[in-house]
Amino acid sequence: xxxxxxxxxxxxxxxxxxxxxxxxxxxxxxxxxxxxxxxxxxxxxxxxxxxxxxxxxxxxxxxxxxxxxxxxxxxxxxxxxxxxxxxxxxxxxxxxxxxxxxxxxxxxxxxxxxx
Amino acid sequence: xxxxxxxxxxxxxxxxxxxxxxxxxxxxxxxxxxxxxxxxxxxxxxxxxxxxxxxxxxxxxxxxxxxxxxxxxxxxxxxxxxxxxxxxxxxxxxxxxxxxxxxxxxxxxxxxxxxx
Numbered sequence: 001x002x003x004x005x006x007x008x009x010x011x012x013x014x015x016x017x018x019x020x021x022x023x024x025x026x027x028x029x030x031x032x033x034x035x036x037x038x039x040x041x042x043x044x045x046x047x048x049x050x051x052x053x054x055x056x057x058x059x060x061x062x063x064x065x066x067x068x069x070x071x072x073x074x075x076x077x078x079x080x081x082x083x084x085x086x087x088x089x090x091x092x093x094x095x096x097x098x099x100x101x102x103x104x105x106x107x108x109x110x111x112x113x114x115x
Numbered sequence: 116x117x118x119x120x121x122x123x124x125x126x127x128x129x130x131x132x133x134x135x136x137x138x139x140x141x142x143x144x145x146x147x148x149x150x151x152x153x154x155x156x157x158x159x160x161x162x163x164x165x166x167x168x169x170x171x172x173x174x175x176x177x178x179x180x181x182x183x184x185x186x187x188x189x190x191x192x193x194x195x196x197x198x199x200x201x202x203x204x205x206x207x208x209x210x211x212x213x214x215x216x217x218x219x220x221x222x223x224x225x226x227x228x229x230x231x
Contacts (some may be wrong), residue, residue: 004157034219043119043206043222044158089157101210102148102171103220105157 003027004092006106014114019077021109023090026071030092034103035064035075038087047088048075080113087111119144119209119223120189127229134194134201136226140209147190148208148220149182158206164190197230204228 005024013019031052036044050057050064057064063076077084090106120139128134140147146165150158160174164184175182184190194201204227208220
């Protein structure tokens, strides 16, 4: 049962344009959402997060939007740069046993920014 | 660099051998999470530990896998009698506090285990 889904395995965007990466979730208990970027042979790098009490969070070129009624979030990157080319993972979090906050990841979207 | 450290970065084992993966959390972090990434998939939670305690092991396979985070030293993920299906990238993450709304996990570079 895939609770966090990234339905686009890949996305290509021209440098300078907007990149929009999408993520859907099914578990209404998730209350904190994160985006990570991952280069080959490296660990995921934290990008930006949003709690369920907000619908938007912005940090520089990165903005995350959350639509709770649709159980959907998206990451906007403006303007896109070639160095943004990487796999982007959406992750969702909720309190579980012993106050642990395990992350549930989507399968990732490979973003390629073309110069 | 005070980031999460993992070693070894690459580990090759033959079927039936043991694999030991180590993780040192970021300075000031006392909570460690282990995740596994199979080829072409996202990361999947395995276990959450605090010093000397396993808090949540709901993602750990019931057999052959164990984890510890001793009072001194790194966290260890141990896989006994490895099989080919254990081949994956194993990532460790750390956080300063558990459960908080803004508790972000920071990841290490991973250990890539190959079972021959």
